Amino acid sequence: MTTQLTENIRKIAARLLSEKTVDAVIGFREGSVPLMAEPVIIRDPKDAEGLVFDSFCGVNLANYLPGRKERIGIAAKGCDSRNIVTHLVENQAKRENLFIIGVPCTGMADRRKVRKALGGDVSSAREEGDEIVAAGPAGEVRLAKKEVLQDNCKTCTHRNPVISDEMAGEPVPEQEGVDRYADVRAVEALENEARWKHFEEIMSGCIRCYACRNACPLCYCPTCFVDDSKPQWVGKSLDKTDTRTFHFLRAFHCAGRCTDCGACERACPVGIPVRQFTKKLLKDCEELYGWEAGVLPGVRPPLDVFKLDDPQDFIR
């Protein structure tokens, strides 16, 4: 069953390619396993027929933009669009080379939650209205999509793209009155020792595969600090200090830039809740600077600018 949204994305993509408005379109094609879709780049209008958009398109497509020289059409849901804004501000993409196909989004299904709800292997899954119909060891189960959303989608307040050249569908209502930082407050409330233990626990089992980093559109550095060898800043084993250094430093590098798109957390093969590191910084940026990343085109993030009226005087 093809949704209207998918139909519209296909139509727009085919038109952009046949009218040569863009050289290529980045979107999703149907996944080979349940609850997944595969990012794809197409150059032939005929291939637009293979594009899809559903609740299994959690990969952040902005990640595929840095370094591209061609004119690109890109299907962008709310968070992707915010990371595109960030790319534009950080000179990782040129506005004139982009055609943003805005995709209103109602949230992405978390395949771990579906797996858990089914009690194991998910052998098939499809979306029907507000439900995910998935088959597992005990047969077919209907799950309310809102129960199995990715955590970041549950508190998302920018489901509609903040920037686009053409919308693929009517805007969806934004979620009102969500408490975005309940989890961060719970950690803030812990005593130092308990807080340390909390971080130790959420980091345990990290295999340093860097799927979190590589899934993140912000992590486009040609050489990441953990990969540098001249000098080598961080050890490469599973030593706890080195693993912590990776996670904490990466989080700080994302401060004021992270859009809470959830791509990092979604990518982790062992389920480390890596957004726990970035979210505290999200909250700080909101409280200290009234800042939300990727919402204001053309404005540099707070930790990236110096202002003469800065309240602190350490730099003067």
Add this chain to the structure above:
Amino acid sequence: MRLLQLSHSDLTRGVEALRKAFRVEAPLPERDHFVFGPLPAGAALDLSAANTRLSAKSVIYPASEKMLRVSLDPAKEDHHVYREADKDYSPRAVLGIRPCDARAFTLVKPNFDNREYRDPYWVRSYECSTFVGLACKSPCSTCFCTSAGGGPFDTAGLDVLLAESGEGFIAQVLTEKGEALAAAAGWSAAAPEGAEAALSAMKAEADARIVSRIETEKIPGKTILSLFDAPFWDDAAFACINCGACTYLCPTCWCFDIQDEAHENEGVRMRNWDSCMFPLFTLHGSGHNPRPNKTARVRQRFMHKLKYYGDKYGGGIHCTGCGRCVTHCPVNIDIRRIASLMNGYEPDNACAL
């Protein structure tokens, strides 16, 4: 091969008995999954995992392993001399390993243990281990072991294979090591008449439950260069983010990187898992990188698994069909899909050019 009958309590008692003569490693729960590790004292063996998230390769070949140690402290007699790091190669029982992971050791052995090279760490670690497998009666939808050369009841690489049956298990004791382990565990009750037939029936049923396949039949007949130059690699690689998830989870990926680390006066030389998907993997000291982009890296992974390995070691693929990379790749790169592309690829007649 001998067939034994075990009740659940025979198994539990056996595990406790084994602890006296073996270090016991088994699937341990972690977050929403299982990983292999030493079974803590008092902990019961939990065989409920369909499979562990990371393969059992880490038991023999840990993600990070100290090989040598060195001291720079002049007060020490052997300062500035690398010595073997302390290791425990006492007997080890690996319990509840799935047939695909046990078979993986037989696929990687030609690399770590051959006429030219013997990797002492891998070999000793492997040789001190006895593998007690657990047959898969409910394989996952992403398991494709039967088309990768194995199967849910495959015994390759195993010393004992347990199959759940009725109120307990039928145990196939396959090797001398397996006999020694069974003796240490106190497992001696012969399986009843008809156990062999029951086992074949269960095996046939489990084989039939494998619905997923990998197509590689035609790959050995193609030349390396034709596959290497095939036009599909850019498209196949586009989504890949070059992380280490697939190779770190894989039971057959064997690559490592050697690092020296020192703290104050004490140093170690260790090896850590590495991945052909990382740009750093092939970066030369000169700055040149012979696999300079994502397409080259993705092609390497699949050419190695599906073409070079078979060509070099005499057949088969470097994949057991465990399905881990298929399920856990964050962007849905699927080895089965790539294998079909390679298998189905017929280069245009070169003479026509």
